[in-house]
Amino acid sequence: MNQQRRRQMAENYLVIWVDGNINMANEHCQNTLTQLCGVVNEVNQCTTAEKCIETLQENSEKTSFVISSGALGQHLVPEIHGMPKLDGIYIFCGNKQRHQEWAKNWSKIKGVHTSIKYICEKLAVAIKQCDQDQVTVSIIDINEGDASENLNQLEPSFMHTQIFKEILLDMDHGRQAIKDLVKFCQEKYQGNRKELKFIQEFERTYQSTLVIWWYTRQCFTNKMLNRTL
Incomplete structure (x- = not known):
């Protein structure tokens, strides 16, 4: 198992790039991967449709996105389109x-593009929506007759909300705690130049008055906190 697979995912979703011509010795492939990693921390690379299907099945609980070449996509899409956690497919072709002719028959295909730039833009919007969808707070009416049952129902969401509030607003973080967090994040986002720049900025500028700003910013803080909820 390679280093990418060994690292625990820092985000809520799975992104797969599948293309029979993926070769990291190729400058075009390097550029494509760099741009994708500007949107997500980890990109699973597959050179066959079978490997893509296997990866999706192994991570069936995760919301997933697939970027596929046109050649592989034409045969792959019918095999994966019905997977419930597959959110979107993006065709990257020449x-x-x-x-476009065959792609229009599949609703989960979000576009056919010849530039990775446009795929990254659409993927960023979809992932932002994915993060927002997974942050939910339930408000439950507690009546006298069924108070115990409702309290049991309330407990998970209430506890998550309270813990989150304490992390963001109530805890007094010393410099050592910030350093520990920075080290942890640098390990999680190793090789991701865009996120590493955010982490360096966080280390230099973080203060308690900026905590909400850092959470709502579209970077590693938002992604990792959403995963804990």
């Missing part, structure tokens, strides 16, 4: 007109 001939847009050729692949």
Whole structure:
């Protein structure tokens, strides 16, 4: 198992790039991966449709996104389209007109593109929505007759909300705690230059008055906190 698979995921979703021509010795592939890693921390690379299907099945509980070449996508999409946690498929190809014809028959295909830039833009919007959807707070009416039952129902969401509030607003974080958090995040986002810049900025500038700003910012803080809720 490679280093990417060994690292615990810091985010709530799975992103797979599947293309029979993936070769990290190729500058074009390096550039594609760099741009994708500007949106997500980990990109699972597959060179066959079978490996993509296997990866999706192994992570069936995660919301997933697939970026596929047109050649593989034409055969892969019918096999994976019905997977309930598959949120979106993006076709990355050299001939847009050729692949748009068959792609229009599949609702989870969010676009056919010849530029990774546009896929990254759409993927960023989808992932932001994914993060927002997974942060929920339930308000439950507690009546005298069924107070015990409702309290049991309330407990998980209430506890998550209270813990989150304490982390953001109530805890007095010393410099050592900040250093420990920075070290942890640097390990999680190793190789992700965009997020590492945010982490360096966090280490230099963080103070308690900025905690909400850091949580709502679209970077590692938002992604990792959403995963804990």
